[in-house]
Amino acid sequence: xxxxxxxxxxxxxxxxxLPNEVLTFILSKLRVDExxxxxxxxxxxxxxxxxxxxxxxxxxxxxxxxxxxxHSRESTITQDPFLYPFMKGGVxxxxxxxxxxxFRHSGNLSSCRFLHxxxxxxxxxxxxxxxxxxxxxNGLKHLSLECLPxxxxxxxxxxxxxxxxxxxxxxxxxxxxxxxxxINYTMDSWCxxxxxxxxxxxxxxxxxxxxxxxxxxxxxxxALENFSLIESTGFTKLIIVNSNLKILxxxxxxxxxxxxxAQNLEVLFLDSxxxxxxxxxxxxxxxxxxxxxxxxISSIEERTFVMKSYDxxxxxxxxSMQQSCNILPKLLAMSLDLDLNNLEEIMYLSSALxxxxxxxxxxxxxxxxxxxxxxxxxxxxxLFWEMRLCKTFTQKLKFVTIRGFKGKEKEVxxxxxxxxxxxxxxxxxxxxxxxxxxxxxxxxxxxxxxxLTINLKCNSN
Amino acid sequence: xxxxxxxSTSSKTISLKTGDGEIFEIEASAAKQMKTVQRLIDDxxxxxxxxxxNVFSKELPKIxxxxxxxxxxxxxxxxxxxxxxxxxxxxxxxxxxxxxxxxANKLFEFLSQNxxxxxxxxxxxxxxxxxxxxxxFTPEEExxxxxxxxxxxxxxxxxx
Numbered sequence: 001x002x003x004x005x006x007x008x009x010x011x012x013x014x015x016x017x018l019p020n021e022v023l024t025f026i027l028s029k030l031r032v033d034e035x036x037x038x039x040x041x042x043x044x045x046x047x048x049x050x051x052x053x054x055x056x057x058x059x060x061x062x063x064x065x066x067x068x069x070x071h072s073r074e075s076t077i078t079q080d081p082f083l084y085p086f087m088k089g090g091v092x093x094x095x096x097x098x099x100x101x102x103f104r105h106s107g108n109l110s111s112c113r114f115l116h117x118x119x120x121x122x123x124x125x126x127x128x129x130x131x132x133x134x135x136x137x138n139g140l141k142h143l144s145l146e147c148l149p150x151x152x153x154x155x156x157x158x159x160x161x162x163x164x165x166x167x168x169x170x171x172x173x174x175x176x177x178x179x180x181x182x183i184n185y186t187m188d189s190w191c192x193x194x195x196x197x198x199x200x201x202x203x204x205x206x207x208x209x210x211x212x213x214x215x216x217x218x219x220x221x222x223a224l225e226n227f228s229l230i231e232s233t234g235f236t237k238l239i240i241v242n243s244n245l246k247i248l249x250x251x252x253x254x255x256x257x258x259x260x261x262a263q264n265l266e267v268l269f270l271d272s273x274x275x276x277x278x279x280x281x282x283x284x285x286x287x288x289x290x291x292x293x294x295x296x297i298s299s300i301e302e303r304t305f306v307m308k309s310y311d312x313x314x315x316x317x318x319x320s321m322q323q324s325c326n327i328l329p330k331l332l333a334m335s336l337d338l339d340l341n342n343l344e345e346i347m348y349l350s351s352a353l354x355x356x357x358x359x360x361x362x363x364x365x366x367x368x369x370x371x372x373x374x375x376x377x378x379x380x381x382x383l384f385w386e387m388r389l390c391k392t393f394t395q396k397l398k399f400v401t402i403r404g405f406k407g408k409e410k411e412v413x414x415x416x417x418x419x420x421x422x423x424x425x426x427x428x429x430x431x432x433x434x435x436x437x438x439x440x441x442x443x444x445x446x447x448x449x450x451x452l453t454i455n456l457k458c459n460s461n
Numbered sequence: 462x463x464x465x466x467x468x469s470t471s472s473k474t475i476s477l478k479t480g481d482g483e484i485f486e487i488e489a490s491a492a493k494q495m496k497t498v499q500r501l502i503d504d505x506x507x508x509x510x511x512x513x514x515n516v517f518s519k520e521l522p523k524i525x526x527x528x529x530x531x532x533x534x535x536x537x538x539x540x541x542x543x544x545x546x547x548x549x550x551x552x553x554x555x556x557x558x559x560x561x562x563x564x565a566n567k568l569f570e571f572l573s574q575n576x577x578x579x580x581x582x583x584x585x586x587x588x589x590x591x592x593x594x595x596x597x598f599t600p601e602e603e604x605x606x607x608x609x610x611x612x613x614x615x616x617x618x619x620x621x
Contacts, residue, residue: 022561029577033613040585040606042594097612 020048020320028054032101050104054111057098059120059148095125102132111134111142118165119148121185130173143174144181155184155206174199180383182207190216197223205230211237218242229253252296260284270312272296277311283325290327291335295367309336310348317348320355328355335363340402341410350388357392366404366411368433385417394448397422401429404459407438415442429455475502477509483518484510491528496564515562520555527568536567545575550591553579 001060027035027049035049088432098114112133120126126145133140145167149155165183169192174180179201186208193199199221205228209217214235218224224242228249237257245262247269254274258281265284271293292309313336320326334356339345353359400418405411418428426449430439436456443454463584469528477498489507492498513521527544530536545553553575560569580588589596598606607614 018558018561026573026576029574030580034581036610036613037585039590039610040598040603041589041596043597044596046606143513 008321012446020051024048028052031056031058036101049099050106051108053109054104054113054142055101055109056113056115057101058115059094059117060115068396093236094125095120095123095129098129099132102129102136105137108139109137111137112137112140113144113146113396115146115148121165122165123146124168126167127169127173129171134176134257141177142179143177144183145185146181146183147185149184169312187213190220191212193217193220196221201226203228203230204232207232208234210219211235215239217232246276267291270307272304272306275307277307277315280307280312280315282315282319282327284327285325285330287327287330289330290333293335293337293365295337295365308345309338313348313352317351317355326355328352329357329360331356333361333363334359337365337367339367340364341366341408342415346410346414350385353393354388357394358396360396360398360400362397363401364403366402366406366433385414386421394421395423398424398426399429400425400427401431403431405430405432405439406434407432412442416445419445419447419452419454421448425449426451427453427455429457431457433459475507475508477516478510478512478523479516479518479521480514481517483521485518485521485525486526488532490532491525494528494531494565494567495524496566498563513563516559518553523556524559524563524565524568528565533565541571545572552580554591555608581586 251271257279
């Protein structure tokens with residue numbers, strides 16, 4: 001039997017026999033200072049980092065004493081007319097190292113990530129890096145920019161910094177990218193997005209921008225398929241019109257109006273959106289996967305203004321009555337934060353599920369805090385669900401997850417209904433809040449589906 | 462979530478024989494994720510036992526476990542963290558080499574990231590030992606290279 005221990009000579013050299021592509025793959029997962037350190041592993045590794053397809057420049061790991069900078073052997077770079085003005089201007093030290101590394105890279109970089117300090121914004125360094133990068137790396141497809149908070153500062157404070165710290169990228173610089181992440185910035189111009197015909201994936205997180213800039217970005221990114229807007233502010237309305245969009249993720253936003261017109265949208269993820277429900281409008285005839293969460297915000301006060309899952313469900317039910325773009329019948333998967341012990345919420349859920357004739361996957365998260373339980377007037381509990389839910393619902397449903405289960409009467413009834421009536425269900429996961437015992441008697445119920453697996457788990461480990 | 466909705470139950474299983482003679486079964490849909498195995502199936506047919514000379518009974522079960530979860534769309538960050546939690550650096554390396562041999566993309570990427578995470582802030586000597594690399598620089602060459610890139614040596618922690 002072959003010995004696979006470290007000591008065996010045969011295995012010892014095996015990793016080094018791997019082709020360069022595999023080694024550069026690992027190098028691209030390392031921070032850039034570590035990748036450069038690998039230069040001295042052996043001759044073969046010297047300069048290998050230059051061929052890595054991805055580099056991460058993390059400012060926190062790149063601070064270097066000024067004296068060594070002065071004695072560095074990079075005299076060719078300090079004479080470079082493009083870069084010399086920055087040298088003269090007392091460039092922030094790590095910025096220079098970034099230039100060195102980009103300069104010496106072989107040029108086949110396809111993906112790059114910057115984590116820098118806000119001072120670099122002030123001296124226009126970030127724009128210069130992007131300009132240099134876009135010029136040199138013809139194959140650049142993915143870019144991620146993140147502004148790190150200074151010591152002692154919170155990440156979201158950066159968004160509200162005054163004028164000098166805003167992100168300014170030159171005209172059209174993003175147009176060759178297919179994927180872009182921007183995190184922690186204030187932006188007052190969309191010109192970098194002009195002609196962005198290749199951008200498929202865009203993520204904006206903690207960005208402060210006004211309506212004009214936001215709509216400029218959205219209108220220029222016509223090819224966008226995956227858009228995430230997270231914890232961003234400064235705009236009053238969010239209007240998304242895009243026939244290529246497939247995935248939309250909106251998290252922790254506050255707007256006066258939210259409109260989505262997306263012919264091919266398949267996945268919609270809403271988390272803690274504050275918006276008057278009457279100003280909500282969603283046209284998504286291809287929607288197959290819908291998620292609505294409202295429990296993410298920890299402050300109970302803020303939570304009261306957030307759109308709840310049942311608000312949005314009520315809106316979808318309205319749509320079905322008006323016959324305009326009926327979303328519920330086409331949904332394959334739905335995930336909601338909803339209180340199964342609250343009468344109003346159950347009413348909406350049952351009406352909605354009654355319309356969900358294709359639903360296969362259902363995921364419900366119960367709230368942590370307790371409401372008062374209600375008593376169902378004169379109806380036998382399972383009958384309540386049975387009357388409201390259509391037959392196809394119990395025939396299509398395959399996978400169910402209930403989170404935060406506490407064993408309260410109405411939650412148990414819902415679970416009981418599913419187990420005893422859903423004929424095609426394959427798996428139901430019950431994730432208990434405190435202890436598994438509250439759900440154990442569900443295991444002994446007669447099952448409508450022969451293949452059913454019931455998983456009980458406990459949240460608190 | 463949507464992945465679960467569209468997964469089909471494939472009852473076809475493929476037999477794999479490791480380099481040390483043990484036989485394991487995997488589902489055909491999991492085998493599809495390992496391009497080397499799929500190629501062998503295409504060449505040899507799916508009825509016979511596929512021989513994998515470079516993979517051994519120590520690591521193949523782990524790989525099968527990973528792909529079993531993958532085809533049901535259940536791979537989460539928690540599962541991945543749990544998957545590598547009890548493995549030491551050498552075991553991860555062996556799995557990585559196996560994933561490379563099997564051309565199992567998803568596992569390969571995940572393990573590369575894990576190896577990179579494990580090498581974070583380690584010294585050059587440790588990394589050399591880990592990769593089995595022989596240092597072919599002269600001491601003068603090496604110290605010159607170290608000096609030129611002194612900025613990159615600030616983040617190293619002590620080896621255990």
